[in-house]
Amino acid sequence: MPPQKLYAGVKLRETRARLGLTQKTFAERLGVSLPYLNQMENNHRPVSAGVVLALAGEFGLDITELSTGDSERMVSDMREALADPVFADVAPPLADLRLAASNAPALARAFLELHRSYRQAHERLASLDEALGRGAPHTIVSPWEEVRDFFHYCDNYIDAIDHAAERFACPDGQRGDVIRLATEALGRRGLSVEIADVAAIRTREGAVVRLSAHAPRATQAFQMLHQVALVTQNELIEATLDLARFQSEISRSVAKVGLANYFAGAALMPYAPFLAAAQSTRHDLERLADMFGASIEQVAHRLSTLQRPGAKGVPFFFVRVDQAGTITKRHSATRLQFARFGGSCPLWNVHQAFETPTRFLRQLAETPDGVRYLCVARDVSKSGGSFTAPVQRYAICLGCEISHARDVVYADDLDLSNPRTYQPIGISCRICERNNCPQRSMPPLERNFQVDPNRRGLLPYEIV
Structure with missing residues (x-):
């Protein structure tokens, strides 16, 4: 497959405007002619390798920002x-x-x-x-969609809150005991932490933060850090919400919970130490969970947020689904997108994870646009804490484009070069154009179809 040409006219214009340079000056510093720069800024020509190097060397631009994500x-x-x-x-x-x-x-x-x-x-x-x-x-x-889009178009990376969480978790430049740090931070605000036999995972009543004794240790730590975010980072969170300009107060409230959760995950797994550990373990979810006292789901979600300019990790997508196939969490730092409405593709290995509890399932997949991915799925079912309490059944999937697969331990022993090893998957049936899929639930809305009562193939209709 020939290398994809890079068209980044908008990013070039934004960079020039931020620097306050005219097109002529900008072209001179990039070492190109004025007409050539004009053509690149209007996406009439791709950005050349020389210009990419000049942007990095002359202006210190993180060249990964030029991606078409x-x-x-x-x-x-x-x-x-x-x-x-x-x-x-x-x-x-x-x-x-x-x-x-x-x-x-x-x-x-x-x-x-x-x-x-x-x-x-x-x-x-x-x-x-x-x-x-x-x-x-x-x-x-519901306002969930508005908040989901906010994180979606931020690449699920909120720089100011991420840095604040890292400073909290690494007060001396080294990762500290976050549970001790959280307990001390809450204590300075007059709050004590109590582990109690309560149904709610976390509740705050007066000066007491109660955590459920039935919750795993990683969940208890996360919930403590969530409360730390609310009482110590409220001004920063409110400023971030002001910039987002949500359309309703309920959307703002949902986003505030999301930003507090973001701080909690970033403090439990501070950026620099976590990125270094992820690279050294080749993104082994179990080893990372053990090293940071986190759950498999927390680690997978954190891996999808490592998009700090100048220190980006492997761009992952992350998704969580329930048994009905409904997507309950999603983020993509890759070109893979998820359906906004309805369920996800049934050919995706995340749906099979419910059948093999505690096992990691690996899949090489190809989307209709020809992009290939390594997908890793696992169930993350959660006990309700008693015989009568319902079990929460979920499955998660973490994946990256195949160009990054060698940096991921789950790609070992897979035949990445054989096209026949890649499973064809889609986004959702309503926009997928594959006409020979045995799992199609409905015709694509962008295409016509015809029905012949005397003929039946894989589907009861033919897409035309």
């Missing part, structure tokens, strides 16, 4: 939005979507925001229709 995410989101039946007669070619995402990202985001507002208005009308007795189906819209 945001553009690919927006393309995926626009494709799914355009699969809405309201756009039944509109089918922009993929090249146009990529052009819009690369050259006019603000316009693309405005389109996605407009479509989301349309869906919310439509769903509210449907809800009202049902309340009036006309029986129209509806879906209750």
